[in-house]
Amino acid sequence: MRSGSGSLVAGAGISVLMVAVALLSLVWTPYPPTDIDILNKLAAPSVAHPLGTDHFGRDVLSMLMAGASSSLSVALIAVVVGAGLGVPLGGFAAARGGWADDAVMRACDLAFAFPALLTAVMITALAGPGAGNAMLAIGIFNIPVFARVTRAAARQIWTRDFVRAARVAGRGDVGISVLHVLPNIAPVLLVQVTIQFALAIVADAGLSYVGLGTQPPYPSWGRMLNDAQTYIWRAPLLAVFPGAAITLAVLGLNLLGDGLQDLLDPRLRRRR
Amino acid sequence: MAAPLLEVRGLVRDYPMPRPHPFARAAVARVLHGIDLSMPDGGSLGVVGESGSGKSTLARTVLALERPQAGRVRLRGEDLFALSRAGLRRARRHVQAVFQDPYGSLDPRHTVFSIVAEPIAALEPHASRGERQDRVAAMLQAVGLPPAASEKYPHEFSGGQRQRIAIARALITHPALIVADEPVSALDVSVQAQILNLMLDLRERLGIAWLFISHDLGVVRTVTDHVLVLREGRIVEQGPTATVLSAPEHPYTRALVAAIPRVRR
Amino acid sequence: MLEVQDLTVALPMGGRFVPVLAGVSFALDRRQSVGLVGESGSGKSMTALAIMGLLPPGARVTGRVLLDGSDLLALPERDMCAVRGRRIGMVFQEPMTALNPLQTIGAQVAEPLRIHFSQSRAEADATAARLLARVGLGAVSAHRYPHQLSGGQRQRVVIAMALACGPDLLIADEPTTALDVSVQAQVLDLLSDLAEESGMGLLLITHDLGVISQTVREVLLMYAGRVVEQGPTDSVFSAMAHPYTHALFRARPPDSGGRPVAIPGLVPDPSHRPPGCAFAPRCERAQAVCAERVPPLAGAGQHRCACLYPMGAS
Numbered sequence: 105m106r107s108g109s110g111s112l113v114a115g116a117g118i119s120v121l122m123v124a125v126a127l128l129s130l131v132w133t134p135y136p137p138t139d140i141d142i143l144n145k146l147a148a149p150s151v152a153h154p155l156g157t158d159h160f161g162r163d164v165l166s167m168l169m170a171g172a173s174s175s176l177s178v179a180l181i182a183v184v185v186g187a188g189l190g191v192p193l194g195g196f197a198a199a200r201g202g203w204a205d206d207a208v209m210r211a212c213d214l215a216f217a218f219p220a221l222l223t224a225v226m227i228t229a230l231a232g233p234g235a236g237n238a239m240l241a242i243g244i245f246n247i248p249v250f251a252r253v254t255r256a257a258a259r260q261i262w263t264r265d266f267v268r269a270a271r272v273a274g275r276g277d278v279g280i281s282v283l284h285v286l287p288n289i290a291p292v293l294l295v296q297v298t299i300q301f302a303l304a305i306v307a308d309a310g311l312s313y314v315g316l317g318t319q320p321p322y323p324s325w326g327r328m329l330n331d332a333q334t335y336i337w338r339a340p341l342l343a344v345f346p347g348a349a350i351t352l353a354v355l356g357l358n359l360l361g362d363g364l365q366d367l368l369d370p371r372l373r374r375r376r
Numbered sequence: 377m378a379a380p381l382l383e384v385r386g387l388v389r390d391y392p393m394p395r396p397h398p399f400a401r402a403a404v405a406r407v408l409h410g411i412d413l414s415m416p417d418g419g420s421l422g423v424v425g426e427s428g429s430g431k432s433t434l435a436r437t438v439l440a441l442e443r444p445q446a447g448r449v450r451l452r453g454e455d456l457f458a459l460s461r462a463g464l465r466r467a468r469r470h471v472q473a474v475f476q477d478p479y480g481s482l483d484p485r486h487t488v489f490s491i492v493a494e495p496i497a498a499l500e501p502h503a504s505r506g507e508r509q510d511r512v513a514a515m516l517q518a519v520g521l522p523p524a525a526s527e528k529y530p531h532e533f534s535g536g537q538r539q540r541i542a543i544a545r546a547l548i549t550h551p552a553l554i555v556a557d558e559p560v561s562a563l564d565v566s567v568q569a570q571i572l573n574l575m576l577d578l579r580e581r582l583g584i585a586w587l588f589i590s591h592d593l594g595v596v597r598t599v600t601d602h603v604l605v606l607r608e609g610r611i612v613e614q615g616p617t618a619t620v621l622s623a624p625e626h627p628y629t630r631a632l633v634a635a636i637p638r639v640r641r
Numbered sequence: 642m643l644e645v646q647d648l649t650v651a652l653p654m655g656g657r658f659v660p661v662l663a664g665v666s667f668a669l670d671r672r673q674s675v676g677l678v679g680e681s682g683s684g685k686s687m688t689a690l691a692i693m694g695l696l697p698p699g700a701r702v703t704g705r706v707l708l709d710g711s712d713l714l715a716l717p718e719r720d721m722c723a724v725r726g727r728r729i730g731m732v733f734q735e736p737m738t739a740l741n742p743l744q745t746i747g748a749q750v751a752e753p754l755r756i757h758f759s760q761s762r763a764e765a766d767a768t769a770a771r772l773l774a775r776v777g778l779g780a781v782s783a784h785r786y787p788h789q790l791s792g793g794q795r796q797r798v799v800i801a802m803a804l805a806c807g808p809d810l811l812i813a814d815e816p817t818t819a820l821d822v823s824v825q826a827q828v829l830d831l832l833s834d835l836a837e838e839s840g841m842g843l844l845l846i847t848h849d850l851g852v853i854s855q856t857v858r859e860v861l862l863m864y865a866g867r868v869v870e871q872g873p874t875d876s877v878f879s880a881m882a883h884p885y886t887h888a889l890f891r892a893r894p895p896d897s898g899g900r901p902v903a904i905p906g907l908v909p910d911p912s913h914r915p916p917g918c919a920f921a922p923r924c925e926r927a928q929a930v931c932a933e934r935v936p937p938l939a940g941a942g943q944h945r946c947a948c949l950y951p952m953g954a955s
Contacts, residue, residue: 274498569903637851
């Protein structure tokens with residue numbers, strides 16, 4: 105239990121820090137992240153530029169902060185799309201069973217058969233690169249994940265006596281799904297959200313890396329990594345900082361998810 | 377003669393069995409082989425059987441939770457399975473249930489008020505908030521729980537108290553019939569006695585009919601006037617409880633009665 | 642053979658130690674059968690767990706549990722493992738969760754033999770087959786899996802496992818509660834026969850007075866962690882002394898129909914036990930003095946009762 109609460113605290117701390125930085129960057133960054141200053145390019149970290157500058161003289165810290173807001177917003181929309189469509193789909197499959205359940209699950213299987221990142225690349229390449237299409241592409245792949253997790257957790261709740269009691273009391277499938285099933289599977293879904301959020305950040309970094317995500321001049325961590333490749337011998341830190349940012353973001357979310365799982369599970373058991 | 381409150385004719389219920397391979401024909405296990413029963417208003421009928429007898433399936437079918445393959449279930453003359461969805465909801469006001477597991481039959485995420493008021497919320501949505509509160513308070517009192525219980529959650533109560541909450545929920549729409557599926561099997565003997573007495577009192581005061589499913593002959597003897605003995609989906613004996621249990625005719629019933637562990641004094 | 646002396650157990654709950662057993666004492670010899678009767682919270686299962694050394698970590702235990710003279714409570718875990726299965730066998734309530742769904746029943750019965758006696762697979766399988774036949778499963782193949790058997794059959798497998806090493810003591814905790822009535826009688830008879838035959842001691846734990854009455858010679862009634870009445874079964878049931886015993890008997894649905902007489906109130910929560918006699922708040926015969934001190938077990942001869950105003954006295 106002790107390690108559980110450690111994870112929760114660390115994870116929550118990092119995640120909250122990230123969100124705070126991302127929100128802050130909407131109103132203030134040390135320098136405008138798109139400001140070019142060729143004379144100062146590839147500068148090492150200094151008091152003026154704590155993380156140095158890139159090959160166009162842009163301040164790395166400011167770019168990192170703005171990149172946080174871009175990554176988080178893409179990940180947020182992707183998860184909202186995925187959960188917003190996937191959870192009702194999974195809930196419907198669990199409530200109906202039979203052919204509806206089979207149909208939804210086979211559709212998910214089909215979606216899982218496609219390599220997610222490659223297909224996201226394909227979608228954004230066809231639909232046109234940009235943050236919006238990246239959100240959609242990643243979001244589409246979140247749908248079957250949430251559908252599956254929801255359906256599995258919901259099915260267990262549907263067998264419980266209090267659901268039968270609700271039926272006898274006159275509730276229909278929709279009423280039961282919303283009033284009884286959803287509150288009882290919420291912990292599982294919450295943990296899944298943190299997992300998918302972390303994956304979305306990585307996916308967004310991947311798409312940006314190949315140039316299909318957030319487009320210039322808006323900064324993104326993935327593109328920063330790509331740009332840093334050319335200068336890896338002259339200014340290795342240019343690659344380290346965006347890489348570290350991605351790693352930290354994912355680590356924070358994973359720890360948060362772990363901590364939440366430990367927190368919510370024994371509580372549920374003790375409640376019985 | 378008045379029409380019976382509950383009438384079941386020729387009830388057949390099958391369950392699909394897993395197929396050995398996808399191209400095999402789906403096999404089916406017959407759980408109920410054509411059950412007939414009837415209950416008058418305010419009556420008390422016990423259904424006794426061991427595991428595999430189909431008694432729980434019978435309970436669920438009478439509650440219209442499962443659709444039978446054949447047969448009819450008539451409540452006050454209405455065939456439950458021929459009703460429209462709206463019609464079935466109207467009919468549900470008259471038949472409610474109490475289930476076996478006091479820990480599983482109450483949603484852990486809802487307050488006692490929300491649980492007990494649910495039948496009103498679903499079947500009488502026009503009832504005002506004040507009316508709901510009054511009725512919940514009255515029911516809690518009727519089952520011997522303090523009014524403060526409304527704001528609490530199920531995990532704050534013992535098994536016997538939770539069954540009382542379940543009974544309050546079953547009573548709130550003033551149903552004519554309550555189907556109780558092993559309502560006291562999960563309780564200690566002394567708590568069982570309290571709940572059984574509560575059910576007998578409620579029957580006397582409110583005239584509710586009970587369809588009482590149990591494997592425990594002793595409990596059935598206390599609470600019911602008539603009893604059906606079910607074995608592997610068929611009725612092997614039925615009649616007044618006192619008669620069937622003291623002078624059973626069918627060998628299976630005799631074996632069941634003989635097997636009850638008695639206290640030698 | 643088994644002597645429990647003043648067994649007291651407290652469990653850590655919410656920062657404090659809550660007493661769940663207090664001063665439980667009894668003795669059990671080979672070929673003897675003793676029953677522990679009580680409702681939830683009486684401590685009967687806890688007693689079995691204490692004897693087996695299976696209490697939750699952090700439990701505080703005092704008293705002694707002597708098995709042929711050596712105190713089990715003082716044994717280190719490694720030695721206790723040698724005792725479990727080999728000298729004390731245990732049968733639990735739920736046969737489905739006591740059996741591994743992925744192992745054949747033959748393998749599960751053979752396992753204790755391979756652990757404690759280092760028997761080869763062939764030897765162990767042969768012994769296992771004999772044991773399965775002894776518990777009435779001779780017609781069932783040892784290669785079957787638990788889910789292919791009925792509840793009663795599974796419980797027999799569990800009994801065979803418990804007996805595999807020829808233990809001196811068999812503890813059965815609610816062995817028939819999850820079974821159908823018709824099968825209950827068979828399983829109980831099997832337990833008594835086996836105890837008789839192999840000279841084992843049998844400790845039967847249950848909430849059912851009828852089961853106790855038919856299966857064991859000596860009974861201990863427990864309430865709120867203490868023994869409130871004990872003695873030979875016939876004597877206790879024909880002359881119930883403790884008001885709780887009497888109330889428990891009256892709370893059963895009467896054989897002749899009619900209402901059971903409920904015991905008012907609830908079993909006290911272990912962390913909020915009333916001072917003095919734990920049953921006093923619910924007792925018809927309670928007097929002021931009952932709330933002042935815990936009545937000791939008293940009585941002439943073998944039938945003893947922990948009550949200041951036992952039934953049958955004025």
